[in-house]
Amino acid sequence: xxxxxxxxxxxxxxxxxxxxxxxxxxxxxxxxxxxxxxxxxxxxxxxxxxxxxxxxxxxxxxxxxxxxxxxxxxxxxxxxxxxxxxxxxxxxxxxxxxxxxxxxxxxxxxxxxxxxxxxxxxxxxxxxxxxxxxxxxxxxxxxxxxxxxxxxxxxxxxxxxxxxxxxxxxxxxxxxxxxxxxxxxxxxxxxxxxxxxxxxxxxxxxxxxxxxxxxxxxxxxxxxxxxxxxxxxxxxxxxxxxxxxxxxxxxxxxxxxxxxxxxxxxxxxxxxxxxxxxxxxxxxxxxxxxxxxxxxxxxxxxxxxxxxxxxxxxxxxxxxxxxxxxxxxxxxxxxxxxxxxxxxxxxxxxxxxxxxxxxxxxxxxxxxxxxxxxxxxxxxxxxxxxx
Amino acid sequence: xxxxxxxxxxxxxxxxxxxxxxxxxxxxxxxxxxxxxxxxxxxxxxxxxxxxxxxxxxxxxxxxxxxxxxxxxxxxxxxxxxxxxxxxxxxxxxxxxxx
Numbered sequence: 069x070x071x072x073x074x075x076x077x078x079x080x081x082x083x084x085x086x087x088x089x090x091x092x093x094x095x096x097x098x099x100x101x102x103x104x105x106x107x108x109x110x111x112x113x114x115x116x117x118x119x120x121x122x123x124x125x126x127x128x129x130x131x132x133x134x135x136x137x138x139x140x141x142x143x144x145x146x147x148x149x150x151x152x153x154x155x156x157x158x159x160x161x162x163x164x165x166x167x168x169x170x171x172x173x174x175x176x177x178x179x180x181x182x183x184x185x186x187x188x189x190x191x192x193x194x195x196x197x198x199x200x201x202x203x204x205x206x207x208x209x210x211x212x213x214x215x216x217x218x219x220x221x222x223x224x225x226x227x228x229x230x231x232x233x234x235x236x237x238x239x240x241x242x243x244x245x246x247x248x249x250x251x252x253x254x255x256x257x258x259x260x261x262x263x264x265x266x267x268x269x270x271x272x273x274x275x276x277x278x279x280x281x282x283x284x285x286x287x288x289x290x291x292x293x294x295x296x297x298x299x300x301x302x303x304x305x306x307x308x309x310x311x312x313x314x315x316x317x318x319x320x321x322x323x324x325x326x327x328x329x330x331x332x333x334x335x336x337x338x339x340x341x342x343x344x345x346x347x348x349x350x351x352x353x354x355x356x357x358x359x360x361x362x363x364x365x366x367x368x369x370x371x372x373x374x375x376x377x378x379x380x381x382x383x384x385x386x387x388x389x390x391x392x393x394x395x396x397x398x399x400x401x402x403x404x405x406x407x408x409x410x411x412x413x414x415x416x417x418x419x420x421x422x423x424x425x426x427x428x429x430x431x432x433x434x435x436x437x438x439x440x441x442x443x444x445x446x447x448x449x450x451x452x453x454x455x
Numbered sequence: 456x457x458x459x460x461x462x463x464x465x466x467x468x469x470x471x472x473x474x475x476x477x478x479x480x481x482x483x484x485x486x487x488x489x490x491x492x493x494x495x496x497x498x499x500x501x502x503x504x505x506x507x508x509x510x511x512x513x514x515x516x517x518x519x520x521x522x523x524x525x526x527x528x529x530x531x532x533x534x535x536x537x538x539x540x541x542x543x544x545x546x547x548x549x550x551x552x553x554x
Binding site: 069072073108109112159162163166169170271273274275276279355356357359361362364365367368369370371372373374375376378379382 | 456457458460461462464465466467468469471472473475476477479480481483484485486
């Protein structure tokens with residue numbers, strides 16, 4: 069038992085640290101861990117710990133370093149950063165992630181029976197649902213001119229997604245999302261000389277009810293989307309935010325809940341419909357069976373990981389904000405842009421910067437036309453529809 | 456909900472997780488079934504089980520507790536679970552199919 073607990077603790081802390089670093093995704097780390105030939109129990113617990121913990125600290129990556137993941141791409145973190153509420157954004161995301169884990173585990177018996185039923189009902193309509201999501205995104209723009217531009221951006225991002233995802237480039241998701249949502253935003257800050265104020269580390273009160281509703285919305289939408297092939301966390305976030313009218317700060321908690329609940333629901337879908345959308349859970353499934361006994365152990369570990377990751381991420385975010393407050397925030401976008409292009413070059417050679425320049429251009433077009441950034445999610449949705 | 460409440464919820468979550476783990480942690484995780492193809496090198500019948508050595512890329516040992524009619528040179532497909540014994544990986548065969 070001691071070895072297992074030490075694995076969970078060290079995996080959680082390592083996960084929080086690697087969650088901050090762009091490109092250190094759990095799918096990449098899981099393959100490395102798999103090749104280390106640990107005992108199957110240790111391997112599974114280590115992958116789970118790092119994977120869940122990374123979801124907590126991705127809030128820091130998205131808010132401070134402007135490098136979103138598929139789950140955090142639409143997080144309103146940048147807006148909150150401009151208001152000096154970067155710490156608040158991270159805190160709300162982390163609370164959402166904690167609640168998402170706890171709620172998904174608490175209602176896992178319901179989810180167990182619901183997954184198979186929903187899967188059988190909805191599997192025929194996946195592409196239709198995705199097409200409807202694109203139409204809603206475009207029609208959501210207020211003026212006719214904006215709707216036309218949203219259509220153009222959606223098509224451009226879709227073509228961009230098809231080319232990047234079908235190329236032999238390494239880390240295509242990182243390059244695509246970092247450029248569409250990250251470097252474009254950083255460049256926009258530089259061009260418009262957007263001033264980022266000093267970030268306040270204040271203990272804001274969070275509404276228990278609002279956070280619970282947002283996290284519940286995240287878990288239930290994920291229940292529908294996670295059993296449909298290809299629909300990701302961000303698409304999942306769109307449903308409850310529209311239906312439950314979840315906005316701004318609660319939306320941050322909702323996005324937090326989706327990342328962690330994805331692990332719990334993927335473990336359940338593995339047992340019920342033999343599918344796991346989450347990459348790390350799919351890797352775990354190659355070494356252990358989703359039996360009741362194994363699932364209970366993984367969920368128990370999930371509770372420990374969520375607790376450790378919450379406390380660690382909040383402490384770490386305070387330290388990072390204190391450091392970034394000392395440096396000239398106006399220089400940070402330029403530093404981050406250079407860093408991201410270097411990472412892109414290391415990962416994917418000359419293809420990396422080429423993809424990032426294209427993605428940045430499409431992202432900038434979205435920002436200059438004042439469109440919702442959710443239109444850019446067609447980079448993931450259109451390739452799935454056409455697949 | 457203030458920061459201290461979040462910390463308290465996190466600590467309760469850790470404690471519940473530890474308690475559940477203490478009572479439910481299995482000795483070993485039940486492993487995923489594997490399927491592996493190979494050519495038999497030798498068949499050694501023991502009193503209660505049979506050891507089959509077969510070649511894939513490397514030579515592996517499979518243990519079966521059922522009576523089997525396979526022999527050296529047979530092309531087989533084994534369904535079973537991986538197990539570590541004496542610091543070596545072996546397969547506990549649930550089913551052996553002659554190709």
